[in-house]
Amino acid sequence: MMLSRTISAESYKLRRTPALLLAASVPLLICVLYLLLFNFAGSYRNLSEVQFWEQLLGISNFLWNTLMLQMGIAVLGGLVVGIEHTENQWKTLLTLPPSRVSIYLAKILVVAGLVLFGSMVLLFGLTLVGLLQTNFATPHWTGIFDITIRAWFTALPLMALHVWYSSRFKSFAVPLGLGFAGTLTAMFTANADGLIWIFVPWAYPSTDLIAKYGTLTLGLSSVVFIVVTALGAWDFSRRDMQ
Amino acid sequence: MQTTPENTTILEIQNLSKQYGTIQAVRDVSLKIKQGEIYGFLGANGAGKTTTIRMLMGLIKPSKGEIRLFGQSLVTHRAQLLARVGALVETPSAYTHLTGYENLELTRRLIAVPKNRINAVLSQVGLQDAANRVVREYSLGMKGRLAIAAALLGEPELLILDEPTNGLDPSGIREIRDFLRSLPKQGVTVMVSSHILSEIEQVASTIGIISNGAMQFEGALATLRARFQNRLRIEVNNTKQAMQILEHFSPAQIEPNILELNAEKPQIASINQLLVEAKIEVSHLELTRLSLEQIFLEITKENPS
Numbered sequence: 001m002m003l004s005r006t007i008s009a010e011s012y013k014l015r016r017t018p019a020l021l022l023a024a025s026v027p028l029l030i031c032v033l034y035l036l037l038f039n040f041a042g043s044y045r046n047l048s049e050v051q052f053w054e055q056l057l058g059i060s061n062f063l064w065n066t067l068m069l070q071m072g073i074a075v076l077g078g079l080v081v082g083i084e085h086t087e088n089q090w091k092t093l094l095t096l097p098p099s100r101v102s103i104y105l106a107k108i109l110v111v112a113g114l115v116l117f118g119s120m121v122l123l124f125g126l127t128l129v130g131l132l133q134t135n136f137a138t139p140h141w142t143g144i145f146d147i148t149i150r151a152w153f154t155a156l157p158l159m160a161l162h163v164w165y166s167s168r169f170k171s172f173a174v175p176l177g178l179g180f181a182g183t184l185t186a187m188f189t190a191n192a193d194g195l196i197w198i199f200v201p202w203a204y205p206s207t208d209l210i211a212k213y214g215t216l217t218l219g220l221s222s223v224v225f226i227v228v229t230a231l232g233a234w235d236f237s238r239r240d241m242q
Numbered sequence: 243m244q245t246t247p248e249n250t251t252i253l254e255i256q257n258l259s260k261q262y263g264t265i266q267a268v269r270d271v272s273l274k275i276k277q278g279e280i281y282g283f284l285g286a287n288g289a290g291k292t293t294t295i296r297m298l299m300g301l302i303k304p305s306k307g308e309i310r311l312f313g314q315s316l317v318t319h320r321a322q323l324l325a326r327v328g329a330l331v332e333t334p335s336a337y338t339h340l341t342g343y344e345n346l347e348l349t350r351r352l353i354a355v356p357k358n359r360i361n362a363v364l365s366q367v368g369l370q371d372a373a374n375r376v377v378r379e380y381s382l383g384m385k386g387r388l389a390i391a392a393a394l395l396g397e398p399e400l401l402i403l404d405e406p407t408n409g410l411d412p413s414g415i416r417e418i419r420d421f422l423r424s425l426p427k428q429g430v431t432v433m434v435s436s437h438i439l440s441e442i443e444q445v446a447s448t449i450g451i452i453s454n455g456a457m458q459f460e461g462a463l464a465t466l467r468a469r470f471q472n473r474l475r476i477e478v479n480n481t482k483q484a485m486q487i488l489e490h491f492s493p494a495q496i497e498p499n500i501l502e503l504n505a506e507k508p509q510i511a512s513i514n515q516l517l518v519e520a521k522i523e524v525s526h527l528e529l530t531r532l533s534l535e536q537i538f539l540e541i542t543k544e545n546p547s
Binding site for chain 2: 002005006008009012013015016017083086087088089091092093094095096097098099238240241242
């Protein structure tokens, strides 16, 4: 009951912010880029259906699962939480009856909702690009689902992490900087030998696409998300709000 | 709004303390606010007012002590108790990208009150005409009124306002003052903090004075005044001799020819007679009543913040 109230208020306060636009614009731009690439770039034209899906999913793995998803979460997390750092908002919000835990969970759920919205836009965009480029042949549903919905799920720990440290630091530059540093680290660790990537949640959306790590990544994402959310909520509920 | 019988204690704080490392920000503060009062919480900047209010609203955890609202512990009944309290902590705040109405709708969703309360509080603070303007276009005074409207949205029985007149122009200060005075008639108990003594003097029925993190006084204004005697200022031609004659009154020489001592009106004639009989010329006698500000300074001078 209390959580539904805080989610309703959290969603309402994003009015007139660029949150929805940001969530949708990057996937849309990626899809426009694909249309240009597969119609005008020499080596990407006239591919067979199998080659087309290999290329599309391969580029998406880099653009979305390794780069844009992580940076998008950093920006959206910073926005949703940063809105309280301005104008003394935490102090006003936390003197109201809803518990700190419900406010904190609502923040994570709103970020997750925005990222899911962006992932759905990408899902529809990839489907449309696929249909247009293959003369309406059946899309590569598994590949599209892995790039969008599974990637969203494996990015949940990142969302929890970004909400946590965005709540700790006033400056928007901190979540953005950490997001950038994490994304860079993930680029190296995701393809490195061994399991070093398990310590870098930014790598999960791309390691999920590596066949041998898929199941491990899904399980790890669930556990890390629950642990980080619980630790963040515990820290937030005990913190003095100066 | 739940009704609370008169003389019921609405808020009781016992031995509240807050320590940051080696710094004791608040020391064993105890206070009591009864139903229908306007309680003025006075103190200089840095005296511990805001830290106390932050603990009261659950923003920071006390190092020691207990807070009871409406007879129940804030720790164990936080949500139910805060639903009966409206607060403005420090500077008025609002989401500047939203309109005044939208800000109140946001608060309404969080505290679950009927939608018609929004227009009711907007008219209560005189913001109906600006309700659909984004808050970034509001003046500081309008932001203050919006913050008070948000605090009133849940029809609170206790309204806690931390320095509500900060940054307001004289007409804004007067508006807030008149508004505060009207609240007890509507069944709202008010705790208002300020370092502006004249403001508190004009609205509060009971005051608490905090200095250096500790309560120095709590009670009615009349009680506070009664504690401090009037000051008699005497201008004479021989200060040294006059001080010897009036030794019993512990006079203080404040200027070469002027003495000051504690005295009440009936004593003036006899003091004058003593001086005249000693052939000291008395050219001026003036009895001054200490203002609340002077009393405040007296109280806090031994406990500077």
